[in-house]
Amino acid sequence: MSDPTTVKKEAQEEKxxxxxxxxxxxxxxxxxxxxxxxxxxxxxKKLMDAYxxxxxxxxxxxxxLFDGRHLRPEQTPDExxxxxxxxxxxxxxxxxx
Amino acid sequence: MEKRVENxxxxxLDLDWDQxxxxxxxxxxxxxxxxxxxxxxxxxxxYSDDSASGEEIDPKLPDAxxxxxxxxxKKTYDTxxxxxxxxGEKLLREIKRLEDERQRRRLLRPEMxxxxxxxxxxxxxxxxxxxxxQGTASSQFQSRSSFASAFTxxxxxxxxxxxxxxxxxxLAPCERWKIKSNEELSHVGRQKSRSxxxxxxxxxxxxxxxxxxxxxxxxxxxxGRAPSTYLSHPAVENISSSFPNxxxxxxxxxxNKSRQRKERTLVLxxxxxxxxxxxLEKTLHVExxxxxxxxxxxxxxxxxxxxxxxxxxxxxxxxxDITNLAPGAYLTSPIMxxxxxxxxxxxxxxxxxxxxxxxxxxxxxxKLKEAxxxxxxxxxxxFIKFRRWWKGVNIFHKAYVLIPIHEDLHWSLVIxxxxxxxxxSGPIILHLDSLGLHSSRSVFNNIRR
Numbered sequence: 001m002s003d004p005t006t007v008k009k010e011a012q013e014e015k016x017x018x019x020x021x022x023x024x025x026x027x028x029x030x031x032x033x034x035x036x037x038x039x040x041x042x043x044x045k046k047l048m049d050a051y052x053x054x055x056x057x058x059x060x061x062x063x064x065l066f067d068g069r070h071l072r073p074e075q076t077p078d079e080x081x082x083x084x085x086x087x088x089x090x091x092x093x094x095x096x097x
Numbered sequence: 098m099e100k101r102v103e104n105x106x107x108x109x110l111d112l113d114w115d116q117x118x119x120x121x122x123x124x125x126x127x128x129x130x131x132x133x134x135x136x137x138x139x140x141x142x143x144y145s146d147d148s149a150s151g152e153e154i155d156p157k158l159p160d161a162x163x164x165x166x167x168x169x170x171k172k173t174y175d176t177x178x179x180x181x182x183x184x185g186e187k188l189l190r191e192i193k194r195l196e197d198e199r200q201r202r203r204l205l206r207p208e209m210x211x212x213x214x215x216x217x218x219x220x221x222x223x224x225x226x227x228x229x230x231q232g233t234a235s236s237q238f239q240s241r242s243s244f245a246s247a248f249t250x251x252x253x254x255x256x257x258x259x260x261x262x263x264x265x266x267x268l269a270p271c272e273r274w275k276i277k278s279n280e281e282l283s284h285v286g287r288q289k290s291r292s293x294x295x296x297x298x299x300x301x302x303x304x305x306x307x308x309x310x311x312x313x314x315x316x317x318x319x320x321g322r323a324p325s326t327y328l329s330h331p332a333v334e335n336i337s338s339s340f341p342n343x344x345x346x347x348x349x350x351x352x353n354k355s356r357q358r359k360e361r362t363l364v365l366x367x368x369x370x371x372x373x374x375x376x377l378e379k380t381l382h383v384e385x386x387x388x389x390x391x392x393x394x395x396x397x398x399x400x401x402x403x404x405x406x407x408x409x410x411x412x413x414x415x416x417x418d419i420t421n422l423a424p425g426a427y428l429t430s431p432i433m434x435x436x437x438x439x440x441x442x443x444x445x446x447x448x449x450x451x452x453x454x455x456x457x458x459x460x461x462x463x464k465l466k467e468a469x470x471x472x473x474x475x476x477x478x479x480f481i482k483f484r485r486w487w488k489g490v491n492i493f494h495k496a497y498v499l500i501p502i503h504e505d506l507h508w509s510l511v512i513x514x515x516x517x518x519x520x521x522s523g524p525i526i527l528h529l530d531s532l533g534l535h536s537s538r539s540v541f542n543n544i545r546r
Contacts, residue, residue: 094430
């Protein structure tokens with residue numbers, strides 16, 4: 001979190017050049033969103049980990065979906081087709097019988 | 098007289114077995130058969146193991162159950178022998194196999210202890226079954242008289258064993274590939290009975306599912322079970338109840354073994370260098386075990402993507418997810434999504450039935466509920482965003498839309514049947530819920546779309 005690539009909660013401030021960074025809203029099931037500013041070329045793993053840390057849960061607790069598609073940790077936002085301001089949904093793994 | 102001999106101990110039994118064997122292959126000298134059975138086993142006492150017996154092995158054997166089963170089998174054999182001489186012979190071979198299994202298990206045990214219970218490695222699955230196929234195929238084609246070929250054959254056996262082992266223990270996911278290559282595999286199934294590379298697979302199987310093995314051994318109809326029977330089981334069944342199928346598999350494997358055992362002897366008869374072979378085999382085997390252990394450790398954290406890493410719609414599934422397929426365990430979303438993805442992968446314009454269906458993933462319903470219950474002002478934009486979940490697909494042109502529902506630790510399914518345009522009736526929504534836990538609210542929600 002202290003990392004320069006994943007920046008502050010609830011702050012959409014555009015600190016740097018917009019071309020290099022984008023903001024992504026990561027929403028949980030209760031519509032609480034955390035806003036991350038990420039470098040477009042940084043793998044999403046960083047964001048995912050930061051999110052989990054922020055939520056005080058173990059890594060890999062959540063599944064990250066964008067438009068219903070799974071996001072993979074090693075993808076960069078660009079590869080995943082994420083654009084500035086896009087929302088990422090998080091789900092916990094479901095278990096059932 | 099034979100009966101008496103068999104009853105006394107295994108040694109006699111095996112000798113008898115060899116006799117039977119000789120009868121069936123008149124041109125084979127019995128001593129050679131005995132010797133040649135040895136090499137595939139890694140151990141130094143392979144010779145005595147196979148040829149005859151068990152006395153020295155028995156005390157070392159941890160599994161008492163196997164012991165008792167062998168005994169029981171012998172009794173059965175005795176009884177059957179009188180009524181059905183032919184069957185008796187078969188039983189005899191089964192007993193022999195049981196003994197072999199016991200020996201192998203003994204050999205395998207150190208490995209098993211390390212692993213706990215042969216953890217499967219998912220990312221290897223497809224590769225594994227490939228190897229397996231290749232292995233069997235190639236071993237079949239090899240000229241079997243030279244030492245070199247036999248040696249490679251053994252290498253393959255090792256590989257095959259590993260591969261198959263994994264294949265077996267990861268039955269459910271693997272099933273997909275199996276189904277895909279159903280034809281190929283059943284072909285392999287046929288090969289199994291001919292090629293000699295079946296011994297090791299047998300070992301692994303029997304040690305993993307030894308209990309099931311035993312129960313199945315008592316029946317005489319094992320041979321009737323073709324591998325393809327198993328392969329034709331629907332994958333769904335495997336997911337929900339992978340164990341019964343494992344049982345099936347372990348039933349037919351041994352039966353192949355018995356036939357193929359005969360082959361083995363044929364294969365190796367001309368060889369003079371079996372002691373060297375044994376040593377090599379031993380080293381090889383040990384190496385393989387080590388590799389496997391390392392691999393297993395590494396595989397624990399491995400995540401694979403299906404159908405491929407680059408596929409935008411890929412789903413991830415990881416090694417540990419396999420534990421969720423155990424009986425009594427909850428099914429988890431990665432498994433579900435994997436299977437959904439797998440089903441969709443089969444869909445093509447040619448495959449009409451599947452092509453007409455659209456599957457949403459397991460998170461869809463949750464999101465839908467959210468969308469429906471969303472109270473914000475920007476509800477419309479919410480829906481517009483939500484539509485991106487099925488962008489590129491006109492769901493109303495599909496015949497069926499399937500939505501898995503997860504709520505309160507329970508899975509159910511909604512099927513929306515969308516009629517053709519010419520029909521008057523509106524979409525029909527079916528909610529399939531085994532426990533009746535989920536309310537028809539889902540139906541209601543879906544109608545709104």
